[in-house]
Amino acid sequence: MTPHLMEEGARRLATASGGRSAGFSRVAVAGEVDVTHGRILYLEDVSVSFDGFRAINKLSLDIAPGELRCIIGPNGAGKTTMMDIITGKTRPDAGTVFFGSTIDLLRYKESDIAQMGIGRKFQKPTVFEQLTVVENLELALKTDKGVRASIFFRPDSAESDRLAEVLRTIHLAGSAARLAGTLSHGQKQWLEIGMLLMQDPKLLLLDEPVAGMTDEETARTAELFLSLKGQHSLMVVEHDMSFIKTISEKVTVLHEGAVLAEGTLEQVQSDERVIEVYLGR
Ligand SMILES: Nc1ncnc2c1ncn2[C@@H]1O[C@H](COP(=O)(O)OP(=O)(O)OP(=O)(O)O)[C@@H](O)[C@H]1O
Ligand SMILES: [Mg+2]
Numbered sequence: 001m002t003p004h005l006m007e008e009g010a011r012r013l014a015t016a017s018g019g020r021s022a023g024f025s026r027v028a029v030a031g032e033v034d035v036t037h038g039r040i041l042y043l044e045d046v047s048v049s050f051d052g053f054r055a056i057n058k059l060s061l062d063i064a065p066g067e068l069r070c071i072i073g074p075n076g077a078g079k080t081t082m083m084d085i086i087t088g089k090t091r092p093d094a095g096t097v098f099f100g101s102t103i104d105l106l107r108y109k110e111s112d113i114a115q116m117g118i119g120r121k122f123q124k125p126t127v128f129e130q131l132t133v134v135e136n137l138e139l140a141l142k143t144d145k146g147v148r149a150s151i152f153f154r155p156d157s158a159e160s161d162r163l164a165e166v167l168r169t170i171h172l173a174g175s176a177a178r179l180a181g182t183l184s185h186g187q188k189q190w191l192e193i194g195m196l197l198m199q200d201p202k203l204l205l206l207d208e209p210v211a212g213m214t215d216e217e218t219a220r221t222a223e224l225f226l227s228l229k230g231q232h233s234l235m236v237v238e239h240d241m242s243f244i245k246t247i248s249e250k251v252t253v254l255h256e257g258a259v260l261a262e263g264t265l266e267q268v269q270s271d272e273r274v275i276e277v278y279l280g281r
Pocket of ligand 2: 079080081207
């Protein structure tokens with residue numbers, strides 16, 4: 001489907017249900033992202049400038065449902081800015097950004113986008129150090145329940161099952177009662193990923209997730225990501241090439257705000273232009 005048609009679809013959806021906020025309550029229902037056209041995320045000709053500098057320059061890219069996409073590229077290539085645009089933190093000057101084939105992300109604000117099922121992990125872990133591992137995960141469930149509900153929050157049985165499953169997935173089942181502040185850097189990163197998983201995101205954006213991890217933690221993070229793909233779509237930005245090698249299927253190389261090359265890691269690593277701007281440094 002062309003972006004034009006997708007936009008039309010989204011417009012109809014929004015007007016049919018009474019405008020922007022009503023449109024959101026429709027799409028916020030889990031499982032409603034329309035991926036019948038084989039794309040969970042779709043960017044076309046996206047541009048953004050900061051004080052006249054084009055950080056993102058006619059960027060086009062799409063991600064398939066369940067895919068684990070790796071994004072590499074030199075410092076300043078626009079990788080983080082791209083995630084800022086997808087998550088509604090930065091508004092592009094031009095272009096199209098769709099979640100599935102009907103949700104025009106540019107119509108929504110950051111908190112709405114998070115609730116639709118796009119989870120984002122920044123580089124620095126932001127767990128609550130004075131709370132236990134389990135309390136951190138419970139907190140992730142409470143975010144949309146309001147303050148009063150939060151104070152009296154008790155997970156129901158489905159949520160308890162989910163909590164136990166997430167604890168296993170992030171390799172912290174044996175540390176459930178530990179204070180998050182006592183975890184290693186890698187474990188804090190996993191806990192934060194776990195907090196995202198509690199909300200069962202369709203798409204996870206992970207910016208330099210293994211920076212600062214030990215080799216062993218990095219290896220376990222690779223296992224974790226491989227176990228997540230399929231159920232979730234992942235976009236992983238990393239500079240650590242051995243990590244990328246372990247997890248990657250398709251790799252996108254960004255340079256000066258646009259796609260320079262795309263393919264398997266081997267393909268992009270043997271691309272002359274990629275070697276020149278990134279790998280050959
Ligand atoms: N809010 C902003 N205001 C001004 N300039 C910005 C802003 N955000 C990003 N930039 C600039 O846009 C360019 C792209 O930055 P970005 O952080 O997206 O790069 P990156 O690919 O994530 O790099 P790195 O690998 O170092 O994290 C850089 O030149 C950066 O200085
Ligand atoms: Mg960055």
